[in-house]
Amino acid sequence: MKVLVAVKRVVDFNVKVRVKADNSGVDLANVKMSMNPFCEIAVEEAVRLKEQGVASEIIVVSIGRSVAQEQLRTALALGADRAILVESADELNSLAVAKLLKAVVDKEQPQLVILGKQAIDSDNNQTGQMLAALTGYGQGTFASNVEVSGDSLAVTREVDGGAQTVSLKLPAIVTTDLRLNEPRYASLPNIMKAKKKPLEVLTPDALGVATTSSVRILKVEAPATRSAGIKVKSVAELVEKLKNEAKVI
Amino acid sequence: MTILVIAEHDNKVLAPATLNTVAAAVKIGGDIHVLVAGLGVGIVAEASAKILGVAKVLVADNAVYAHLLPENVAPLIANLVIEQNTIYSHVLACATSNGKNILPRVAAALDVDQISEIISVQSADTFKRPIYAGNAIATVQSNASVKVITVRATGFDPVAAEGGSALIEAITTVYESGKSCFVDEVLAKSDRPELTAARIVVSGGRGMQNGDNFKHLYSLADKLGAGVGASRAAVDAGFVPNDMQVGQTGKIVAPQLYIAVGISGAIQHLAGMKDSKVIVAINKDEEAPIFQVADYGLVADLFEAVPELEHAL
Numbered sequence: 113m114k115v116l117v118a119v120k121r122v123v124d125f126n127v128k129v130r131v132k133a134d135n136s137g138v139d140l141a142n143v144k145m146s147m148n149p150f151c152e153i154a155v156e157e158a159v160r161l162k163e164q165g166v167a168s169e170i171i172v173v174s175i176g177r178s179v180a181q182e183q184l185r186t187a188l189a190l191g192a193d194r195a196i197l198v199e200s201a202d203e204l205n206s207l208a209v210a211k212l213l214k215a216v217v218d219k220e221q222p223q224l225v226i227l228g229k230q231a232i233d234s235d236n237n238q239t240g241q242m243l244a245a246l247t248g249y250g251q252g253t254f255a256s257n258v259e260v261s262g263d264s265l266a267v268t269r270e271v272d273g274g275a276q277t278v279s280l281k282l283p284a285i286v287t288t289d290l291r292l293n294e295p296r297y298a299s300l301p302n303i304m305k306a307k308k309k310p311l312e313v314l315t316p317d318a319l320g321v322a323t324t325s326s327v328r329i330l331k332v333e334a335p336a337t338r339s340a341g342i343k344v345k346s347v348a349e350l351v352e353k354l355k356n357e358a359k360v361i
Numbered sequence: 362m363t364i365l366v367i368a369e370h371d372n373k374v375l376a377p378a379t380l381n382t383v384a385a386a387v388k389i390g391g392d393i394h395v396l397v398a399g400l401g402v403g404i405v406a407e408a409s410a411k412i413l414g415v416a417k418v419l420v421a422d423n424a425v426y427a428h429l430l431p432e433n434v435a436p437l438i439a440n441l442v443i444e445q446n447t448i449y450s451h452v453l454a455c456a457t458s459n460g461k462n463i464l465p466r467v468a469a470a471l472d473v474d475q476i477s478e479i480i481s482v483q484s485a486d487t488f489k490r491p492i493y494a495g496n497a498i499a500t501v502q503s504n505a506s507v508k509v510i511t512v513r514a515t516g517f518d519p520v521a522a523e524g525g526s527a528l529i530e531a532i533t534t535v536y537e538s539g540k541s542c543f544v545d546e547v548l549a550k551s552d553r554p555e556l557t558a559a560r561i562v563v564s565g566g567r568g569m570q571n572g573d574n575f576k577h578l579y580s581l582a583d584k585l586g587a588g589v590g591a592s593r594a595a596v597d598a599g600f601v602p603n604d605m606q607v608g609q610t611g612k613i614v615a616p617q618l619y620i621a622v623g624i625s626g627a628i629q630h631l632a633g634m635k636d637s638k639v640i641v642a643i644n645k646d647e648e649a650p651i652f653q654v655a656d657y658g659l660v661a662d663l664f665e666a667v668p669e670l671e672h673a674l
Contacts (some may be wrong), residue, residue: 121395123493124563124631127385128628129493129496129497131496131497138492138493138496138497148549204463205474206474206475207468207472207473207474207475209470210469223458225596230610232493232609233492234491234492234493234494234559235477235478235491235493235494235609236475236477237425237465237477238465238468238475238477239465240465241431241461241462241463241464241465241469242465242466242468242469242475243465243469244431244432244466245435245445245465245466245467245468245469245470246469246589248538248540249540250538250540250541251431251432251466251541252460253431253461253462254458254462256603266544270457270458270603270604271458271459271546271604272457272458272459272557272604272612273371273548273549273555273604274547274548274549274602274604275546275547275604276428276543276545276546277543277544277546278428278430278541278542278543278544279541279542279543279544279546280540280541281539281540284540289603290593290596290597290603290610290612291596291603325474326473326474326503326504326505327474327476327501327502327504327505328492328501328502329499329500329501330487330500330501330502331499331500332492332497332498332499332500333497333498333500334496334498335491335495335496335497335498337414338635338640338654339660340652340653340654340655340658341640341655341656341657342656342658343647343652343657343658343659343660344657344658346659347659347661347666347669347670347673348673350641350657350659350670351670351673351674353657354618354639354641354657358618358639358656358657360561360617360638361561361585361616361618361674
């Protein structure tokens, strides 16, 4: 079974981003960039499926600028077999990304596509669901467990009240939640080997996909800050403040 | 302009988050219709018809919609928009696990972008939403023919649940993709209030040391009538289940009182609770970042302070 994994290059999750003074966006100059954490979980899940003998080939795809090749090489070092970069200079919205991924799906015909549930930059949580709509496949979003049996897939999903399990016909789309697995680190020999694995570069034009968007960002601001209050000395003082000052209990 | 709001419910009860979503629709302005899709949802439909400001309730009551599978519900919503001769200018859903699961599938089916988790309405086409885990707020404008939007409940005060008398209309169209089916559901059973609706939330972090120690928080929460949450660190460490997680990747809460116990205050956690009215932090590390957002901070060993607090109430 062929598995396609989509990954995104984003600001590293440890970086505290700052809004640019002209409110045009956040300042990403000279900050550390990494693979989106949910995408790391997606790569790991595909690698585990291959180790179990369920997946035969893992193709990793990213959509973005040329530098996103770094994250593709990381995925190759973690166990993906080959990579595709759909090169686009612009920051694309989820629908455009989903359309590009649909074109890659049409070309590669994977049985399973695994994506992170959301990217930690735009926090959209849309692409997997949109790809499912465009392909007409079933979707198992926010997955905490994935089991392939024959031509179907059981996905346990993190939902508001607990967990829900759905059965999907393959091919299908899965988006990962935090507890699906704990991603491994790439070993040095695997990082070296990854440099020799194939990486194909495509363009939206070559895939015949228009990437226009109906949504634009007018401005980006820092959130209202919350200032520190006071330190109380004892539990008794805390209870007194909550009762008489804040009046919340 | 007519706005279609997707009701959040469990087939039995209309979830309060629907009232916050209707509030966002009221801010946009226009007639408001509510869609109730599910199985045996008569009571939910009646409750929806009573919401102040709702003009019409559409009810799709069929076994295929029982578990709100997006493969079936998304075409129902998308075709409703298409068949109603574009009377719908906006489709809104709560940013719950159902809303997040279903609505992007609707947007893609309609070939429009979606705007996720708005926290304010500037005008009928311009909205504010948090990005980078709430470290920045983007103002976005959409020129899509239909604006498909999920609404973060904490950004909007709920409208009144009573006072309306909307028309209820049945929808008989059935969409069944055959691509997915429901297997089972394991829902946490708790007598405590649901996190996102609780007036008071008590949350524990890595400082709790293990899952068993959460009993101190449960006991305190029961005395306060509070919901119990946790930081991602506590969930990752396996202390408590993921549905208790408050933060960027968990639930977003804004209660009247939030008590953070043994939580350092990572930015990802603050993203989920910083809009709470009053924040209390109990932590033995006085340098913990949580104190920078807390209205009342108590530097103390939580294993002494929490029982003492429970006792003092």
